[in-house]
Amino acid sequence: MAKLKYYYNTHTCNYERIRVSKMDVFLNFLGFFLLVLVFAVGIIFTLSRFYDTPKLTNLKKEREVIIQSYQDLHKELNANEDHLASLAEKDDGIYRIYFEQAPIPTSIRKGGVGGTNRRNDIYESTNSDREWMIGTYQKIDQLSHEILIQEKSYNLIDELAYDKAKMYASIPAIQPISIDDMTRLASIFGMRMHPLLQFERKHEGIDFTAPRGTPIHASGNGYVEAAFYSTSGGYMVVINHGYSYQTRYLHMSKFDVVKGQKVKRGDVIGYVGSTGLSRAPHLHYEVLKNGEPVNPVHYFNKNLTQEQYELIVELVAKQNDFD
Incomplete structure (x- = not known):
């Protein structure tokens, strides 16, 4: 039971009972509630201002990791x-x-x-x-x-x-006959007296002397444009190398390819002989650029050492005519 409260009335000089209305109770409660609320808000503000929540701490750590990743990137x-x-x-x-x-x-x-x-x-x-x-x-x-x-x-x-x-x-870049099989260069590129026809005309290739049956090699990749027998050239092969290059191989004892066949540099396409207008076994070899004969010596740059090139020069000095 609540205690009764009194106050001293100076006008009546008597103690009188204090009467508390419902409004007074409500106002007192409201004031107390507001005081507690202000106090709680102050505490929350202080904690949020100066202390991180676990969730916020984790978010900050994640942000630092992301920033570091961006910096590394x-x-x-x-x-x-x-x-x-x-x-x-x-x-x-x-x-x-x-x-x-x-x-x-x-x-x-x-x-x-x-x-x-x-x-x-x-x-x-x-x-x-x-x-x-x-x-x-x-x-x-x-x-x-x-x-x-x-x-x-x-x-x-x-x-x-x-x-x-x-x-x-x-591109024709090797000799059609191995230097080990070759005995001499019988005739080089340029004007000369034809040994059988006995008049001067341009020799449009190089003559390699070698024993009958010596393998003849394609000097570059291409395809066999022609393989036939000619009265003057004997058994002969024409290879189209593309890129405006052709090579011709004459006076073979026989050819080992057919028209349209693809060949690679070094493939055996025939064998040395003395067919057609020829006095002894040899290979007449031509290189054509844009349909015009050019000096084959300028294309012996793939399989010759310096010593072998000097040997070619020496063989040129000993040249003789066989066609």
């Missing part, structure tokens, strides 16, 4: 950018020059990244790291563009290299 992008610039420099300064291609303009290597914004969520973000993130993604887009340009350039260089390798394999 940025460093890696810078390193890749330097590496790509080095590749582009070699591409323009070495490879494209070697294959007679113009350097790629800087406007093409560096341009072409604009257009529809594919990352609106970042550009429209209010995040404090927005500018830094935008810069990172812009660098990624730029590198992606430059890599694409470089890839296309390397694809072109690869095609040109393949074609050039194919051309080098096709």
Whole structure:
């Protein structure tokens, strides 16, 4: 039971009972509640201002990890950018020059990244790291563009290299008769007196003397354009090497290929003989460029050492005519 409370009335000089209304009780309760509420808010504000919640602590740690990852990514992008610039420099300064291609303009290597914004969520973000993130993604887009340009350039260089390798394999570049089987160069390229017809005319090839039956080799890749018997050339083979080159092999004892057959450098296509207008076993060998005979000696650059080349020169000095 609640205690009764009294107060001293100075006017009546008597103690009178204090009467508490419901409103007084409500106001007292409300005041107490507000006081507690203010106190609680103050505590919460203080804790949130100076102390992190476990969830906030975890979020901050995650943010630090993300920032560190972005920084590492940025460093890696810078390193890749330097590496790509080095590749582009070699591409323009070495490879494209070697294959007679113009350097790629800087406007093409560096341009072409604009257009529809594919990352609106970042550009429209209010995040404090927005500018830094935008810069990172812009660098990624730029590198992606430059890599694409470089890839296309390397694809072109690869095609040109393949074609050039194919051309080098096709150009007549070896002797049709091994130097170990050859005894002398009977006749060289140029004007001379024909030994059988007895009048001066241009000798459009080189005559290699060798024992009858010595293997004759294709001097480059190609296909057999013709293989037939001629009154003057005897058994002969014509190889089309492509790239405006042809070779002719005359006076064979027999040929070992047929028309249309593909051959590779070094393949045996026939054997030394003395058929047609010939006085002794030998091979008459011609190289044609754009349909015109050229000096075959200029194409003996694939299988001769310096000593062997000097031997060729010595054999030329001992030349004799057999056709």
